[in-house]
Amino acid sequence: MHEPNPIDVAAKESGEPVFREVGVGPWSETHPGEPRPDDPASPNYDARFDSGLLDNGDRRNVLDRYRYWTVEAIRGDLDRQGRHGFEVAVENWTHDFNIGSMVRTANAFTARTVHIVGPHKWNRKGALMTELYQHVVNHPSIDELVRDWRSRIGAEAEEAQQRLDNAKAELAAGLIDDDEASRRMTAAQRMLENARDARIIALDIVPGAVPIETYRFPERCLMLFGAEGPGLSEKALELADDVVYISQFGSVRSINAGAAAAVSMHCWIAQHAAVRA
Known part of the structure; x- marks a missing residue:
């Protein structure tokens, strides 16, 4: 029988760790004497x-x-607050274990939607149940995903133009004042510009890709991520408007797919999201 590693022995004798309590106990214990809100x-x-x-x-x-x-109340509150303008899509052809991690990160940054391309089943372990609070949509192919994306962006542009026209018409008819008209038209114009500037962005290290450190993410965009190892499919790269890579300085060709997704989403957050106290 081999001798135990001295680090293991010292760690066992250290008395660590002492973890903080996560969450709360029953209502009767945490709010004694208070009426139940249900x-x-x-x-x-x-x-x-x-x-x-x-x-x-x-x-x-x-x-x-x-x-x-x-769960429904939490998901509804996230929708009410307004999810961010980026969406993420990941190819599931190899049943990548990183998909759960991507979903969890998408929830943390309130991505508007997560799209799973390929087989319907995916490994949910890394998501830690966050998929319950996130809009997750399945697509059988990249072609179908891109058609859906472009259709929705087109509808958003039409809705924005309609809002802009309605505000102008109501102002001319005296139904709203200048301040209200300006507020509505500014919001509609921004929505219209976001739709017009919307892009599909592939994240992969391939010839012609640009570094993420200098890339300006559009407010409305769809980020495409591939599987660990093979990366994005040829079809995904073909249909993307832009291809972006994360600069690396070590010996490996690529970082973990879940980590790459987290870096990319946070780049969007750093450029567009308001800091919350």
Whole structure:
């Protein structure tokens, strides 16, 4: 029998670690004497609360403000706040284990939608249930994904133009004042410009790609990610408007696909998202 590694022995004797408590216990313990918010007769009744979580506690990986809320309520609140203008798509031809990690990161940065291209099943372990709060759409092929994207962007442009025309018409008819007209027209014009500037961006290290460090992400965009190893398919690269790579300085050709997705999404966040306190 071999001698245990001295580091293992020292670690065991250190008394570490002591982890902080994650989440909250049952409502009766954390809010003693307070009426339950799932009781319609209660003065603090709130339909967003989940009775099972109030009974047993909430140890989920969610923000504290969402403790005890139902999945539907959390997803709805994220939609109400407004998800960001970028979407992400990942090819699932090799059943990549990184997809779960990508979904989790997309939730953290409130991507508008996550698209899974290829077989419907994907490894959800790395997502840690965050797919429940994220809009996830499946597509059988890259062609179908791109058709869907371009159709939705076209519809957004038409809606923006209609909003712009309506604001001008209501102003001319005296139905709204100058300030309200300016507010509406500014919002509609921005929506129209975002639709016109929308691009499909492939993330891969291939000839002709530009470094992400100097790339300016459009506010409305679809990022394409490939599988660990082979990268993006030829069709995905062919249909992309731009191809971007993450600069690397070590010996490996590429970084982990889940890490690449996180870096890319955060680049968009750094360029477009307001900092939240």
